[in-house]
Amino acid sequence: MTESAPRHNEPQIIRTIAELRAAIAAFRRAGADSGVGFVPTMGYLHEGHASLIRKSAADNGLTLLSIFVNPIQFGPNEDLDKYPRDEARDLKVAAASGASIVFLPSAAEMYPAKRVTTVTVNEVSDSLCGASRPGHFDGVATVVAKLFNIVQPDRAYFGMKDAQQVAVIARMVQDLNIPVEVVPCPILREEDGLALSSRNVYLDAKARSEASVLSRALSRTEEWIEEGATASELISRLSREIASSDIADIDYVDLLTYPELTRPEEGKPLAGLDADVLVAVAVRFGQTRLIDNKLLNPAKAGAILCSAK
Amino acid sequence: MTESAPRHNEPQIIRTIAELRAAIAAFRRAGADSGVGFVPTMGYLHEGHASLIRKSAADNGLTLLSIFVNPIQFGPNEDLDKYPRDEARDLKVAAASGASIVFLPSAAEMYPAKRVTTVTVNEVSDSLCGASRPGHFDGVATVVAKLFNIVQPDRAYFGMKDAQQVAVIARMVQDLNIPVEVVPCPILREEDGLALSSRNVYLDAKARSEASVLSRALSRTEEWIEEGATASELISRLSREIASSDIADIDYVDLLTYPELTRPEEGKPLAGLDADVLVAVAVRFGQTRLIDNKLLNPAKAGAILCSAK
Structure with a gap:
């Protein structure tokens, strides 16, 4: 032996x-x-x-x-x-x-x-x-x-x-x-905020560098809610922030209740909404489609790590 | 105690x-x-x-x-x-x-x-x-x-x-x-052949008596196959036999492979088909819809009790 x-x-x-x-x-x-x-x-x-x-x-x-x-x-x-x-x-x-x-x-x-x-x-x-x-x-x-x-x-x-x-x-x-x-x-992230994904390997150097715009945009969600944004205003701001990268091709930017994924009432500031909401984005960088999201309760301070039932 | x-x-x-x-x-x-x-x-x-x-x-x-x-x-x-x-x-x-x-x-x-x-x-x-x-x-x-x-x-x-x-x-x-x-x-049956069903309770006396036409018709399947019937001929004969009851209102009479429930090749005598086939009927007697069936392998003598996988 x-x-x-x-x-x-x-x-x-x-x-x-x-x-x-x-x-x-x-x-x-x-x-x-x-x-x-x-x-x-x-x-x-x-x-x-x-x-x-x-x-x-x-x-x-x-x-x-x-x-x-x-x-x-x-x-x-x-x-x-x-x-x-x-x-x-x-x-x-x-x-x-x-x-x-x-x-x-x-x-x-x-x-x-x-x-x-x-x-x-x-x-x-x-x-x-x-x-x-x-x-x-x-x-x-x-x-x-x-x-x-x-x-x-x-x-x-x-x-x-x-x-x-x-x-x-x-x-x-x-x-x-x-x-x-x-x-x-919870989502794990690179140092610059890019959410870990098997598909990140597809990204060339330029796309890899630009892709961090997703987490940067999502990180401003709470600030915009505090400023009184409605759901559609928040979606517009997020889209504009992501579009600041000239190679970002947006598939969707959306905000829905979680985990039901229904649309919250429109026209009201999100800050008063006491429900878990998912802010989710899907964006192409060249041939590579990346997704990222943030789960939060607008009426309560801070993002929720994960709350699926 | x-x-x-x-x-x-x-x-x-x-x-x-x-x-x-x-x-x-x-x-x-x-x-x-x-x-x-x-x-x-x-x-x-x-x-x-x-x-x-x-x-x-x-x-x-x-x-x-x-x-x-x-x-x-x-x-x-x-x-x-x-x-x-x-x-x-x-x-x-x-x-x-x-x-x-x-x-x-x-x-x-x-x-x-x-x-x-x-x-x-x-x-x-x-x-x-x-x-x-x-x-x-x-x-x-x-x-x-x-x-x-x-x-x-x-x-x-x-x-x-x-x-x-x-x-x-x-x-x-x-x-x-x-x-x-x-x-x-296996299907269990009344003495006159009617397949047992919770819905039989709906039948009035006339319908109850006529309903035995289903099992009687199905019992002739092997005889018709021996006589050389194709699938569509067998379906016609079964339909005619069932229609001999003046209150029988046919929903469907069909013959399909089992358990795949695909249509066998048309135009050939069934007698040569070595596959399990389901002969199935659904017939209304008044408001009551009854179903019955027979599972058999035409190339082999006799009906199969049950062969689902």
Whole structure:
């Protein structure tokens, strides 16, 4: 026997649903009541993903990370084929962050036959990215429903950079009585404020430098609310601030209640509104579409980290 | 202490999701590996339902019967309000058949908020009752997904009188990776052949007597296939036979592969077709719409009791 130290942090790599179910059943049978935490991702992990894994590892006896670039949530003209992938690097991040199992299914494992079943979450899916990317949230809801049925986690961790995705999934869980706790986690940012995203790797030097205009614009939200802005005034100011970058091509700038994603009453200063509201932007820099957001309650001072139910 | 014998067969009555989950968790924790069987119904139980409960009780340590007249699977002009209900009688049938728990949720318990999430099973839902009753199978798939998430059964039992419903649910289970075994069970019939149905109670004496034309017509299917009928010829003969009753108002008579519910190649004698096919009819007798069907493999002798995957 050699005296190499045991490698506690080396996660088990699983590529089939049957093996994954067996591994989770074995953990459950062992009688640990500490729970199964689940972090579903599309890989190309960054520090934002790592923060979800660490949070899950702190809360649960077993943390399962899935890496699956889900084809059905990409539109025909979107970036499915060039979506960044780096399995070797992802496995290092998973190990360093405390994942016990990494689930890496193929598309054929997840969609072996022609899929005819779709989970649709109306209303919450209709605005923002749902309006810009038709069918996107059907694809998200359907794959997350599948993954929840495969993993049967106690808790699932999602980053609030995709705030609408969190709202869609939380609503699906509520409406379909899925026995899982959805845990929203705060956005992580670069030093200049750019929200971490796997898609940031697409940005050239000029776009990377200009992209920080999104978080800079969002950071002025509270100031404008204090100055008496209505919803449409706030949207105009945000749009103007973002348009100060000559390469920023705005997809949407919007303000909606959260997590219902309905439009607040127009024409009144936001400052009096005692409700969680999401200020959300989607902006193209060249070929790369970035999203960012801020969740806050105008009637109360300060932004809310995350409040999805 | 009185000496009354323990009433083994008295099922526990539960009306809330939280209590139901607690009762099932207690059963699971007790370590029985004999499984949880689930029989979802809309109540007004007949011998067909009783056969599902008995089958589940034979297969599983705990059998859960749900009784819920699901509003979202009824169309605006359908019989939701007058759908027959008799809780006291249902509880006797449940007890006599071996149910351990009867789950009787209110509509507010199942749909506490405006529901925005829908499970849709395309293609399999498009023909037969799906064509006659738009939205019906969305309502069925959505409530069954909810019930599966609430109960988390090992096996779920469905009667093949609703053969398309079985195909829709089996396909949803497959596509969404729901960890449950769907067990299709044979149609039960009255002495004159009428398929048992809660809706038979609507029939007046004349309609009740005429309604047996459905099973009589279906029973001639194999004879017509032997005589060389193509699919469209078989449909014509069945329709003519059913129309021999002057009060029979045909909604549909059709023949489709099972469980895919696709149309077989036209113009060829069915006798050479080595595939499971469903011969299905929906016919109104007065205000009452009845359905019946036969599942068979034309290339092999004899009808198949049930073969859903």
